[in-house]
Amino acid sequence: MKINSPLPIARLTITLALAALPGHLIHATPFATCLTNNGNGTVSFRLTQTTGTNDLVAVIAGTTTNFMQLPSGDPNQVLNRGLITTTNIGIGPSATFRVRIKHTGSGIISSNGPSIAFNSPRGISVNNRANSPYFGWVYVANASTAATGQGAGMYAFSPDLADILGQGNVNAAKTGGYPFIGGGASPYHTAVAPDDSVLVMDWTDAQGNLIAMTPTLDSFSYVLKQFDTNSGLAATPVGTNNNHGSVISAFIVGSGSNLKLYTMDEDYQTDPAAASVAELNSAWE
Secondary structure, eight states, rough: OOSSSSOOOOOOOOOOOOOOOOOOOOOOOOOEEEEEEEEESOEEEEEEEEOOOTEEEEEEETTTTEEOOOSSSOOGGGOOHHHOOOOOOOOOTOOOOOOOOOOOOOOOOOOOOOOOOOSEEEEEEEEOOOTTTTOOOOOEOSSOOOTTTTSEEEEEEEOOOOOOEEEEEEEEBBOOTTOBBBBBTTTTTEEEESSOOOEOOOOOOOOEEEEEEOTTOOEESSSOOOOOOGGSSSSSSSSTTTTTTSEEEEEEOGGGGGGGGEEESSOSSSSTTOSSOOOOOOEEE
C-alpha cells in the first residue's frame, strides 16, 4: 500500500453517534482461524478459546465431515484454546476445508482467554478479514518502555492471544525500523487496512507521522508524506511542505482506485501556513 505522495486533502464534517452499551458482559462463541492444510492429510487451526461440553466441532472437507468434538457432559472431551492439529483425515494437499463450531443447549459460554498486561497501551486493532492468513490477529501499540521489560512499539498476538511472533515479555517491541520515541504517544492508535497492513499513528510533535507496517511488523512505509521537520514541529502551523500534522487516528477503506484514507489530525488546516487556530482536531479524507 502506498499513499505517501502529496495529495489534496478535503475536510470532512463527521457526526459521531455513541450508543450506550448494556451493563453486562457479552460472551462470544469460540471460533477457528489460521486454517491450514498441512499437505499430509492433516489440517490445523487455532481456537480462540477452549470449547465447552455443549459444543460441536467439525472439520468439513467437500462432502466429508470429521467430528472432533460432539456435545457431551464429559469435560475431558473439550478442545483446548490454541493450535489444533487433526489426525490424518485423508484430505488432499490442495483441498479446501472449513471448521464448524456450534454451541448447543442453554449453557453460558464463559471466556477463558488469558489476560495480557501492558504499561502504556494506546491502541488495539484486530484483523477482521476472514479470507486473510492473518485473520483474528491482534495488534497492540505500547507507547513507553516499562520496568517489566515491555518496550515502545508494536506487539502482535494470534486470535487465541498467543505470542505469535515470539516477542516474549522482554523489551521486544516491533518497530519495523521506524524510530518510535515512546513518551506515551509514539506509537499511538492503530488500525488494520484492507491489504492486511497495520496502520500506526505517531502522535508526537517531534515526528507526527502515519505509517503502515507489514502484518508481521517487520518493516514500514509512510502512508502520508514523512513529516518535514525543517518546517518546525508537527504543530500548527505545519507549513506548506507538509500535508498533515500529528495524526490522532486513521483508517482505510476500499481498494484500487476506490481506496480512501480517513484521518483525524490535531494540527493540519486548509491553509497549512496559517498561524491562526481554526481547524484543530479535524477529520480529513
